Amino acid sequence: MVDQDSIEESPVLPAVAQPSGLRYLFGTWSGRLLLVNFAFFGLICWLSGSIFFPDMDTLLRLGAKDPVLLAEGQYWRLLTPMFLHVGIVHFGFNSYFLYIVGYQIERLLGAQWFMLVYLLAGLGGNIASAAFSVNMSAGASSALFGLLGAGFLLERTVGSRIKQLTGRRPKNRAYAMTLVINLGLGLLIPFIDNSAHLGGLITGCLLTAAMINLRPNSLHKLNRVTGSLLVLTILALFAIGAQMATSVTLIHRRLVSAAETASTEGDKIYRYSQAITLEPSDWESRLKRARLYINQGAMNYAFGDLRAVLGLGQQYQDAIKAFAAELDQSGYTNQAWEVRQMLSHADVN
Template identity: 40%
Template sequence: MYIKNQFVRHQLVLHLLEQEGYETITTSSNQDEILLWRKMNRMTNIVRISLKQFDWARELDHSIEQIEKNVSKNLQLPLFQKEVNFHHVCIADYVPVDNWQQHKASNIKAIDHTYVYIWASDQDEQFARFFKNAGMKHPLSFSIPEQPMELEQHAQYLKQRIDHIDYQAKKEVADVFNKAKPILSYVLIAINIVVFVLLEWMGGSTDPDTLIKFGAKYNPAMMEGEWWRVVSSMFLHIGVFHIGLNMMALYFVGTLVERIFGNYRFIIIYFLAGISGGIASFAFNANVAAGASGALFGLFGALLLFGLKNPKIFFKTIGMNVIFLVILNIIFGFSIQQVDNGAHLGGLIGGFLAAGAVQLPSMRKSWKQILFLFGYLVYSFGLLYYGIQNDQIQYNETVQIQHIQQLIEAEQYQKVAESASQSLPHAEEYQAELLFYRSFANIQLGNYKKAEKDLEAAVEKKPRFEEALYNLALIYQQEQKLSEALEISKKLLDLDQDNSTYQSLYKELTKTTS
């Protein structure tokens, strides 16, 4: 009887694989259990075909509960499924002695319906019920050989066909994930670590000036033509936690993408995603920024494209983990102010488009590649244009004050005046400081009237602004407005009566006006 049951099981499994589009999930070591599944029209049917004999309904119930629990725990079901049904097909010598058909509904949340069928003593109506519930499109018809030897030979032949189909399916998955050895991922990790050590040695990876010097994304410099920072910033990281997290992601995600897409496709995706992420950061984030996050999110984008091209393999292997990580990182980014969401989302979209431009090794189609490349170029240049026009970001008062201080150190006073003028219309908190810096630049350029006007406006906005008051007093003194200068010197002493510079100015002005 066991050989007969095997023959029937093999016929059913082969029919599901060849005619109905099912795939094997697992087989037990003794071949008594086979799990298959099929996703169609937002409905997933999972089929368990068992040769185990159940004497009592409670044994069957316990077996069903254990199998469904294990499957729901280990199987990555596709997202947005309308219905998930579990079909338990038992091919046995006889049915349980009690009422097995009163099986209770599944208590597993992921499973909507549980169906049980027991084929025993040629009860073909059980297969008919199974085919109807599972929505099969093709009927199953076979005859069972009467001679034991012939039956065994046919069963063995069917098993070989099943094993071959299963082998080909596994080989297809293995081939997808082994297009190349992940050499370039390791090279990128090594370069990033070397650059990080150099940063720490030359001033510290958390020091803004050191980051800017080594090529971090710095909007004021990029607006002056240093667009190479979009690439160089990909190799800089801010602190040990930052590089540790990114290199871990590059080790796991980078090597996976390189295995799927191949070496040169991987490096193209990595750099194009990093560039689009850097441009997005330039467009939406005024602060100094660095890191490989844009490129890494681009690798997630490449995996999403892979999922669209190979949904069965994607969801059977890495799909749910990839989608979960993308959603988690996006939520994390919007929850923490310091995270550069522009770079993350910009890299994600850029990586998706870049992956479409290079395509998977086995799916090269020139017209699709051209379309994706065109989309990438429109997307990136659109971001760049928006970023250049986004004055609120490019003339952010905090960043511009930092930039102005660097220009003063370089004695580029004309640029100081220009930067302050461009930033003032967008300033809210630091208008007085910007006016002061512009006045300082105009003093150095000999434009004393302009400096006087800016200093007057600065102290009007910030009456206790000592540096502005002092410089204004000096200008008044130079222009022989001695009474105004004396009045300001008195204010300075009220603010800081122990300041020797203020005391000297007050004494000098008192003597001059007396």
């Protein structure tokens, strides 16, 4: 008698033959996306002068996600980051993944749905990243996780259909295993934007589930109500996330929180500076930044913040006096004296 569990099982979604060379690059949408990403990467390398560590200014010029710029109305930064990559290693990993997985999903979904999943998953991932992280970010990972989510959901749907027909659920689920591995790596490797990954994954799963319910197929009964509800769910999540990702108040709050938890004085100054850019009247952040400047011996910058606080109104004089008293207690007596001198000569309206 043959032990069925001992028989090597084929994948639930067997790989299809993939075109190669120019036929792949120009004849498939996954190949065209690879070319677009390569063109942007070449531009990044040319402008920054580095293939390994492109500078932040170049990435921002080309559309990387930035919380302050989003709050200032540059909403296109929710879409453009999926075409940018931070160095050759980042570009290489994502390009390889797109090459291996992209065409397989393109054949399963069809060109139109493939592009819809890729672009909307990239958008959803960037919205999630902007809603929950204040770090600058770029990369196609959110779109790729959307493709992985599509493959995972299709794999489960096919597996359920096979179980209905045979009574046994297939065990060889390549997309499920790949998903688990990539989510695990995201928890282990520093600087991974897990919010973007999860946002792309959820978008890909929901959109593919909507497609299965709305589009005639042999795996699942048509259910236009469920499909429409899934589409509405995606739109609602996008709307809520976009509000969180572009709200000046929420972003300012997250930047202040990031400044308070930053591990170095340089990072604290950077985050407080971003917060002040959004809310110039944030006197508390100005005083905290001034204190950090004094620690670093940058008195001119510190006094710039103190004068800005005084310029907000006479009611902030007590806060400046308390600031000077704290400097005295910390051993910065000369700096405390200079602050009091500034306060005594200030022309406060």
